[in-house]
Amino acid sequence: MTKQVFNFKDYIRPRFFPHMWCPGCGHGIVLGALLRAVHELGLDKNEIVMTSGIGCSSRISGYVDFHSLHTIHGRALAFATGVKLSKPNLKAIVPMGDGDALAIGGNHFIHAARRNIDITAIVMNNRIYGMTGGQFSPLSGSGKKATTAPYLTIDRSFDVVELAKSAGATFVARSTVYHATECKDLIKKGISHKGFSLVEILTQCPTYYGRKNKEGDAVQMMESYKANTAKIGSKKLEKDPGLIQRGVFVDNKDIPEYCEAYDKIIETAMKGKA
């Protein structure tokens, strides 16, 4: 099979554009990486269901020419669980913001991971509630400024990767929008992984987080992702272990996937063994 050249227009809904993201927002890079990942995997658009919640990142589901389910705040993984379990041949991809995934949606996040249902969760972590205008999120961390933290935040932050690992996710990875190709490769791995996969992508919000916390413009924020992160196993990380790690943290193929495990329940039930 000859590989077609990637053209993003084959994967988007022009009717939805221009998109609603601010100039300098990192989310477009995530969208680009996601579409390239889908293209390189050679997936049929009819077999993908993109389910999202509420927030800037969640608007991705409308922009893509897949089956798309734009749901309510925080609950995308629950809706996606219904889609996936009822039709397991579909690829379930769930783009989420940090507040959507880990504040209001935290319970669904850990339980989807625990079940090991074959859903790819992409947490686009910009450490802020962007759509509502710059309130701190559970990923902001302490000592940050936000519209709801005029005197600095006192809330500690989650480490998304550690949370996913602890909750039992069988594929866990992290990248940043500075590393667009790496993003694409990790999303590809996440989609291909049979089980719950989490890909955290650090993405800048210059409009709110950057401006409030004097982190500079979009370019400066992206450059900080280069400076402050290091690939797992790299010399850079060896020299400076305090850097944020990028790469694959967990890739466990030994845990049964939920829908496949349920198929065995069906087999048992059909044989009449209660």
Place this chain on the structure above:
Amino acid sequence: MKNKNNIRFVQGNEACVEGAIYAGIDFFAGYPITPSTEIAEHLASRLPQKGGKFIQMEDEIASMGAVIGASLTGKKAMTATSGPGFSLKQEALGYACMAEIPCVIANVQRGGPSTGNPTHVSQGDVNQARWGTHGDHAIIALTASNHQDVFKVTVEAFNMAETYRTPVILLLDEVIGHMREKLVIPEQGDIPVVERLRTSVKKGVDYHPYLPREDGRLPMSDFGSEHRYNVTGLFHDMWGFPNNNPQVVSELLRHLVDKIESNVNEISMYKEYWMDDAEYILISYGSSARSAIHMAKNRRSRGVKIGVLELQTLWPFPADMVREKCAGAKAIIVVEMNMGQVVTQVKNAVDNPDNVFLANRVDGELITPSNIKSLLRMIQGKGV
């Protein structure tokens, strides 16, 4: 000849499960809560036997979300809960109204508010079924007073969900849910089953998921098939794309209300007992209707011209039907186990609201025939 295997001695919750199976349920997502848990327990056993899926979710909200997701892949999907869980489901229920997703939500009512009286009966969620989720919308809510009828209205709940592309609420109560009585499972075909209406639009032709046909119905396309479209809780156009154009917003909201309110006669299910010459009319539903029927039968044997109008459709409220049935009655007693939720609707419906009285009980016990009789005697001027 009746097939003996079709006769069961079951709880109402199990009758609901049997009705769901008969209607073709494929998917159930739920969370344990008294007094509805038996619905989940029985479906956990029954669904995989027919290749269906059961999942116990992490909470009530997730259950409602999973049900909506499953419905979009073309499956008949249901969840079951009780008061506190029904409260938690409300946002996603509104999503199903807005995005027009067929699904069934059983609420086996217990005493509220809050944790309330989990193991005792109440009918306090009638208004919540109507207005629990935010914003203008219409809803279908059905109920029943015996297990044969629980079976039937469960089938009808699935049918109406498909016909009107809407969530349908099965408003059962603790007495009905837990009481055991006989259920005869009808033969296939005895009760019509409405299947998912799927679009006939061919591949490559623009499919409009939110463009009603001439008959008002909206054919669906399963997730995974050739038509890729957007589903959202935002106001949207006929493609499902978000749109806040004032005309689009107004037309969609009116459509969501009209598709149900304008079909009130088709949706309205009720039963009548001794209504032909009734001077006194008892209006009731659910388990309290059992006491109303018992009491009326007893009074009839003593020559009192009393009848019962048992409502099985509570929403949309069949106001015209109630007004017609009650025309000329000396008094109308609404028998319900709450502080007066259906009685308000009846007062609004009838020509003379001063003739409408409430016989209620809110202590967690089933209202008895003698409770109702006391009120009737007072109305008759006979003293208690």
